[in-house]
Amino acid sequence: MCQHKTCAALRAANAANSAAVVLVLNYHNKSTNTYTWVHALGQETGGSYAGQFNLCSGKLEQVDGGCFMKGAIRELAEEFKIQTAFADGTFDALFKGTNGHIRYIMHHRTPIFIGVLPAGFSRRPIKQAMQSAIANPHLPHSQREMDDFEYVRLDNGRCIDGRALPVSTYADAVRRKIDVTTL
Numbered sequence: 001m002c003q004h005k006t007c008a009a010l011r012a013a014n015a016a017n018s019a020a021v022v023l024v025l026n027y028h029n030k031s032t033n034t035y036t037w038v039h040a041l042g043q044e045t046g047g048s049y050a051g052q053f054n055l056c057s058g059k060l061e062q063v064d065g066g067c068f069m070k071g072a073i074r075e076l077a078e079e080f081k082i083q084t085a086f087a088d089g090t091f092d093a094l095f096k097g098t099n100g101h102i103r104y105i106m107h108h109r110t111p112i113f114i115g116v117l118p119a120g121f122s123r124r125p126i127k128q129a130m131q132s133a134i135a136n137p138h139l140p141h142s143q144r145e146m147d148d149f150e151y152v153r154l155d156n157g158r159c160i161d162g163r164a165l166p167v168s169t170y171a172d173a174v175r176r177k178i179d180v181t182t183l
């Protein structure tokens with residue numbers, strides 16, 4: 001069983017056997033020289049959210065060893081093609097706040113880890129990795145769940161270019177809970 005303090009607190013709070021990740025970024029619009037907080041969403045290829053933009057999330061698997069953070073790391077790699085780990089410090093760089101605690105919120109009973117992407121983080125390599133995975137029929141379904149990656153504004157739920165995207169009710173409900181003043 002996982003020994004992380006964060007996971008122990010989540011178990012004590014009767015968290016569901018799942019983990020989700022919301023990645024936020026203070027997006028710089030170069031043409032207007034303005035900053036807007038956004039969150040990253042992937043477009044689901046199947047399931048109940050097929051065609052909709054959603055967070056990366058899923059049930060904990062045996063390989064996670066009951067660790068919510070390991071589940072989040074795995075889901076992030078499978079669905080958003082972003083590699084992070086405890087050993088090299090990339091997990092802490094994304095998810096640990098200035099207070100030294102792992103950032104997360106609860107949505108119903110699901111822990112949603114909040115990662116802050118570095119300035120200038122590009123969507124292009126993520127989209128390319130998703131498309132490459134979709135085109136590879138030899139990969140397991142878990143690595144072919146999403147086929148597009150977009151930034152959606154936290155203040156109004158629209159794409160950064162103003163388009164209305166089909167955003168899942170789950171992702172939209174989580175968006176409304178994110179308090180950027182605590183990041």
